[in-house]
Amino acid sequence: MSLRERKKARTKTEIQRQALRLFREQGYQATTVEQIAEAAEVAPSTVFRYFATKEDLAVLDDYYSLADATAAALAAQPAELGPVPALRGALRALFDDLSPEERAARYERDVLMVTVPELWAANLGLFAKGREILRDQLAKRAGRDPDDPAVRAVADAMVGIGYGVLFDWAKNPQGDPIAALDRTLGRLADGLAL
Known part of the structure; x- marks a missing residue:
C-alpha cells in the first residue's frame, strides 16, 4: 500500500474504533456522527467520506477482520x-x-x-x-x-x-x-x- 492508502486505512479504522467505543459507552442510538467525528479528531464530512451512513459504522466486515x-x-x-x-x-x-x-x-x-x-x-x-x-x-x-x-x-x-x-x-x-x-x-x- 502507498503512504496515502495506509493513511486512509488508519483514518477509517480510527473513525470506526471511536464509533465502537461510543456505542459501548453510551449506546448506539445515543451516539451521533458529530460525536464520533470529534472523538476521531476529524470533520463529520470525513466520517461520511468513509461511511455513507451511521449504520455503516456498525458493519464490521473490514474492521480487524480475520x-x-x-x-x-x-x-x-x-x-x-x-x-x-x-x-x-x-x-x-x-x-x-x-x-x-x-x-x-x-x-x-x-x-x-x-x-x-x-x-x-x-x-x-x-x-x-x-x-x-x-x-x-x-x-x-x-x-x-x-x-x-x-x-x-x-x-x-x-x-x-x-x-x-x-x-x-x-x-x-x-x-x-x-x-x-x-x-x-x-x-x-x-x-x-x-
Whole structure:
C-alpha cells in the first residue's frame, strides 16, 4: 500500500474504533456522527467520506477482520490433520501472529458484536460469511462437497462453539478467549463425552 492508502486505512479504522467505543459507552442510538467525528479528531464530512451512513459504522466486515487470514491459516495446516485439530492449529498460528494491540482490538470488536443489538443485527451477514468460509475450507481439506451434510455438521459445530465461547467471554471477560476456544474445540475433538 502507498503512504496515502495506509493513511486512509488508519483514518477509517480510527473513525470506526471511536464509533465502537461510543456505542459501548453510551449506546448506539445515543451516539451521533458529530460525536464520533470529534472523538476521531476529524470533520463529520470525513466520517461520511468513509461511511455513507451511521449504520455503516456498525458493519464490521473490514474492521480487524480475520476471515481471509483464517482461511489461509486453515489451508496451511498439514493435510493429515482432521478438521478440529486443523482449526485449532490455524487459530493458534493466527492469534500468535497478532500484536497485543491487534488482539485487544479484535476481542473488543467481537464482544461489541454480541452485546450491542444494533451491531449484532448489522453483522449477521458477516457471521454467515464466516460460516461459509469455514465450511468451504473444511470441504476442500476433506475432498468433499461443501453441502455434504457431514461437512456442514462439523462446520456448524465449530461455529456454534465459537459463538458460545464469545457469548460467555462477553459476560465475563477474564482470561484469553482464544485459549477458551481452543479448550472447547478440544472437547469437540474428544467427541464431547461427558
